[in-house]
Amino acid sequence: MIKIERLHKAYDDVTALDGIDLCISEGSITGLLGPNGAGKTTLVSILTGIIKKNSGKVTIQGFDLDNDLGGIQSITGMVPQTLAIYPLLTSYENLEYFGALYGLRGSKLRERIDFSIEVASLKPFLHRRAGKCSGGMQRRLNLAIGMLNDPKILYLDEPTVGVDAQSRQYMLDMIRSINIERHTTIIYTSHYITEIEQISDEIVMIDNGKIILSGKKEEILSASDTLAIHAKVPDVAILEQIKNVPGVTIVADTVYIDRNEHLSNNIIQAITLLRDNNINITNIQFSGNRLEELYLHLTSASLRDDQ
Amino acid sequence: MNRLLYIIKKEITELTRDIQTYVLLIVMPSAFILVMSLSMQALFQSNQNFTVNTIVADNSNSNESKRFIDALRKIENLSITEPATSLTHEAVSGNVQSGRYKFGLVINPSFSQYVKDIKTGPDTTPVTLHIDPSMQTSVQIGLTQQMEQQLIILRLNAFYDNYAAVLAYAGFSRSSIVPSEKGVIKTEFVYKDSSESIKPNAAQQSVPAWLVFSMYFITIPIALVFHTEKSNGTYQRIRSINIRSHYLIAGKMVSYYILSMIQVVAMLCVGRYVVPLLGGDTIQFGNSYFGLFVIASCTSVNAISYGLLVSSFSKNTQMAGAMGAVLVIIFAAIGGIMVPKFIMPKNLQLLTNISPLSWGMEGFLDIMLRKGSLIDIIPECLLLLGAGLLMLCITGLILRKKIY
Numbered sequence: 135m136i137k138i139e140r141l142h143k144a145y146d147d148v149t150a151l152d153g154i155d156l157c158i159s160e161g162s163i164t165g166l167l168g169p170n171g172a173g174k175t176t177l178v179s180i181l182t183g184i185i186k187k188n189s190g191k192v193t194i195q196g197f198d199l200d201n202d203l204g205g206i207q208s209i210t211g212m213v214p215q216t217l218a219i220y221p222l223l224t225s226y227e228n229l230e231y232f233g234a235l236y237g238l239r240g241s242k243l244r245e246r247i248d249f250s251i252e253v254a255s256l257k258p259f260l261h262r263r264a265g266k267c268s269g270g271m272q273r274r275l276n277l278a279i280g281m282l283n284d285p286k287i288l289y290l291d292e293p294t295v296g297v298d299a300q301s302r303q304y305m306l307d308m309i310r311s312i313n314i315e316r317h318t319t320i321i322y323t324s325h326y327i328t329e330i331e332q333i334s335d336e337i338v339m340i341d342n343g344k345i346i347l348s349g350k351k352e353e354i355l356s357a358s359d360t361l362a363i364h365a366k367v368p369d370v371a372i373l374e375q376i377k378n379v380p381g382v383t384i385v386a387d388t389v390y391i392d393r394n395e396h397l398s399n400n401i402i403q404a405i406t407l408l409r410d411n412n413i414n415i416t417n418i419q420f421s422g423n424r425l426e427e428l429y430l431h432l433t434s435a436s437l438r439d440d441q
Numbered sequence: 442m443n444r445l446l447y448i449i450k451k452e453i454t455e456l457t458r459d460i461q462t463y464v465l466l467i468v469m470p471s472a473f474i475l476v477m478s479l480s481m482q483a484l485f486q487s488n489q490n491f492t493v494n495t496i497v498a499d500n501s502n503s504n505e506s507k508r509f510i511d512a513l514r515k516i517e518n519l520s521i522t523e524p525a526t527s528l529t530h531e532a533v534s535g536n537v538q539s540g541r542y543k544f545g546l547v548i549n550p551s552f553s554q555y556v557k558d559i560k561t562g563p564d565t566t567p568v569t570l571h572i573d574p575s576m577q578t579s580v581q582i583g584l585t586q587q588m589e590q591q592l593i594i595l596r597l598n599a600f601y602d603n604y605a606a607v608l609a610y611a612g613f614s615r616s617s618i619v620p621s622e623k624g625v626i627k628t629e630f631v632y633k634d635s636s637e638s639i640k641p642n643a644a645q646q647s648v649p650a651w652l653v654f655s656m657y658f659i660t661i662p663i664a665l666v667f668h669t670e671k672s673n674g675t676y677q678r679i680r681s682i683n684i685r686s687h688y689l690i691a692g693k694m695v696s697y698y699i700l701s702m703i704q705v706v707a708m709l710c711v712g713r714y715v716v717p718l719l720g721g722d723t724i725q726f727g728n729s730y731f732g733l734f735v736i737a738s739c740t741s742v743n744a745i746s747y748g749l750l751v752s753s754f755s756k757n758t759q760m761a762g763a764m765g766a767v768l769v770i771i772f773a774a775i776g777g778i779m780v781p782k783f784i785m786p787k788n789l790q791l792l793t794n795i796s797p798l799s800w801g802m803e804g805f806l807d808i809m810l811r812k813g814s815l816i817d818i819i820p821e822c823l824l825l826l827g828a829g830l831l832m833l834c835i836t837g838l839i840l841r842k843k844i845y
Contacts, residue, residue, distance in 0.1 A: 182681040207683040214674035222458045223451065234447035235682050263458075279678070 141190035165334030211285030221265025270301035448692030470655030498528035545571035649805035663748035664761030
């Protein structure tokens with residue numbers, strides 16, 4: 135289990151993580167979601183010991199991050215978003231090198247290399263230089279290296295970026311089977327929300343260094359049932375009036391209404407306001423428990439790159 | 442095999458497959474040394490077969506001027522035209538300006554009087570020399586002095602002829618008054634090994650300097666690999682495996698040391714075997730091969746440490762490459778690699794002592810040119826290793842603190 139308490143990290147005057155509290159269950163796949171600059175990479179970097187936290191307490195599988203980083207790193211695997219492989223080495227040489235760095239030797243090293251080759255289907259390209267392999271192949275090698283030490287916890291940062299649909303599905307199946315067969319705890323970061331929705335048991339949404347939502351996927355999605363009303367609202371004053379209706383959020387041209395116990399009243403109020411102001415409703419739909427809508431709803435749809 | 446050996450193996454495997462690094466570190470510097478050794482030959486050697494074409498206007502048209510011209514014909518490297526008797530200064534100057542001649546010598550009408558009459562004062566101008574300003578200063582000075590020497594000899598001969606009886610009565614012979622043209626000053630080169638006394642050549646003097654300069658090119662491949670590892674995430678991955686930074690530094694140090702020594706051997710072989718094939722002088726390695734190995738090793742360690750420091754300090758490959766190269770050029774300039782130290786201003790000469798390239802070059806010169814031994818290079822080696830160690834410590838601190 136990973137237990138995080140009041141975790142804080144700042145780079146100079148920019149707060150990256152602002153007092154995070156989180157528990158990740160052993161053997162789960164946790165999808166970590168958040169816009170660019172939300173603090174996801176910082177969180178993973180702290181948990182893997184790449185960077186140091188400012189304050190807070192982290193315990194991973196009983197190891198304290200402050201006192202037993204070596205213990206944590208010995209049970210941890212990491213797959214960075216970038217292709218963290220050596221292009222001039224062959225796939226096998228890459229696996230051998232990183233396996234040796236994990237401290238594997240002799241038959242144990244060969245056994246783990248063979249396992250990674252098998253799982254990631256690397257055999258046909260084993261002695262080809264990594265730099266000359268296809269993008270999907272390189273991604274699978276990147277993932278295979280992260281599994282060399284048979285980690286109890288595996289951090290995957292956008293592992294499917296830039297691969298085709300077939301390779302992506304293969305990798306997702308592979309990750310799921312590792313989780314099931316080896317009971318590996320997986321923390322999965324991706325901008326492909328459908329992937330998170332497909333693969334995760336638990337979901338953590340992070341924004342501006344804070345956790346804005348966390349819990350089991352089913353609970354989150356059932357609680358996030360919304361009614362979406364599509365309408366163009368040209369007047370800012372009317373927009374403010376609609377926003378004041380309880381349970382209403384507006385993202386772009388869509389008015390979201392939480393399907394809570396006051397749904398009927400809220401719908402009536404919102405629709406009345408739109409009709410009274412002669413605003414044309416183009417569509418009304420029940421959102422059907424979509425994670426992407428919830429994500430945009432909670433983080434707002436504005437661009438974050440410039441922040 | 443422990444982790445360090447695997448890191449070294451990986452670094453060496455990568456290097457053996459990186460053709461561009463070989464081109465950068467071995468092919469390009471070898472070509473550089475080849476070109477520099479051959480082109481510097483004229484500067485360093487006095488008996489080179491270069492020729493300075495000289496147009497002569499004999500406006501004196503006297504026996505004395507003819508004797509002077511005959512004497513000038515004996516000067517090596519000076520090619521004299523058939524003298525014209527009625528050329529003006531403007532005409533001679535025009536010929537030099539056109540680039541057809543490097544020197545334009547005008548023997549003025551007063552020449553004969555100047556030679557014969559010892560009382561003729563310094564206000565007389567018996568000879569005017571027009572010089573192409575593109576000519577190398579050292580060549581100008583050398584040839585002008587030889588011309589003046591011939592003029593003095595001519596004048597002393599005339600003096601002796603005029604006063605032969607008196608001088609003979611006083612016990613002076615011609616040879617005791619008129620200096621011989623050559624061999625008055627005997628030159629001997631001073632080596633650490635006193636049994637040696639050969640004349641140093643262009644390659645011998647320039648190869649150590651350019652060799653040391655080229656060794657610091659290693660900064661560029663180090664920076665490239667270092668920043669690639671940072672940007673592609675392999676460095677973060679290694680950090681997440683609990684590999685300490687000194688393992689990574691040691692791995693790079695060993696592999697690049699091997700590469701650097703290959704570079705040294707290649708460049709020395711170029712100086713020894715390839716330069717002579719193209720008409721240049723060969724180089725001698727000195728009397729201490731072990732000393733040569735030690736100074737090459739210490740310079741390598743310093744160059745690699747410098748490369749690692751620049752790489753860890755800089756933010757990206759471009760910055761590392763630019764910073765590394767520019768600083769090396771600055772250190773080379775103040776270290777006497779590009780310009781000999783002795784012609785620098787005194788204050789700048791003090792600065793040469795802070796340049797690692799100067800330490801390396803002096804060490805190589807001690808062994809290869811001054812025929813010294815291991816003892817002679819101990820100060821340079823200590824400086825190179827000390828500075829290298831300091832740079833490695835700073836690199837380690839940066840890597841521990843920096844977040845990538």
